[in-house]
Amino acid sequence: MTTIAVLGNGRVGGNLAAALTRAGHEVTVADSTPGAAAEAARSARIVINATPGAGSLERLTALRDELRGTLLVDVANATTDGPDGLPADLLHPGSSLAERLQEALPETQVVKTLNTMLFPVMTAPAMLAQPPTVFLSGDSPRAKETVRELLTDLGWRDEWITDLGGIGTARATEAAILFVPHVIRSGGFVPFAVSIAR
Secondary structure, eight states, X not given: OOEEEEEOOSHHHHHHHHHXXXXXXXXXXXXXXXXXXHHHXXXXXXXXXXXXXXXXXXXXXXXXXXXTTSEEEEOOOOEEEOTTSSEEEESSTTSOHHHHHHHHOTTSEEEEOSOXXXXXXXXXXXXXXXXXXXXXXXXXXXXXXXXXXXXXXXXXXXXGEEEEESGGGHHHHHHGGGGHHHHHHHHOSOOOBOOOOX
C-alpha cells in the first residue's frame, strides 16, 4: 500500500482516486485550492497532478516545500482552449508542462504518464478493441519503475507500457493532445488512446 494524494477532483482525478483505492492504496483527493492541496501533498509519498493543465505549473510551484522528496506523477496537458472548449494549442511550445514542473521542482521526481488518452482508458485500458500504449517520461529510473507498478495496479499490462526516456520526451506525448479535438469531432466522445503497433 502506498500513500497517494490526487490533486484535482474532476473526472480525471476522481477516476484515478477510485481505481487506486480499489487497488489497495491509501488515497487522498484534494481540489486545486492551495490549502487543500498542500495538506494532501504533505502526507503523501506519491502525488498525482490531475489539476487543469493551464494552471498546474503555478499551483504546484506554490507547493515546492510540500512536494520536496516526493514522486510527482503528471497526467495533465497544458493547452489553450478553442471556442468549443477543446484543446487548440500547446501552452508550452518547445517545452512541456512536465519539463517546466521538473525545472521548478528540482527536489521532486516528476514522471509524465497517462496523458495520451481519454480519461476512462486510464483505469480500464482493456476496454478498447486493441491494446493501447501508455508512455513514461522522467529522469529517475526508480521513479518510473514505481509509476510502472501503479500502472499495473490500474490494469496496464507490462507490454503496453513504453518508457520513452528522460523528462524531455514528455513534450512529444503532450503534443499528442492536439489530435484529441479532431478525433472527438470525427468520431464523438468515445474512449480512445494512442497505440503503438509493432
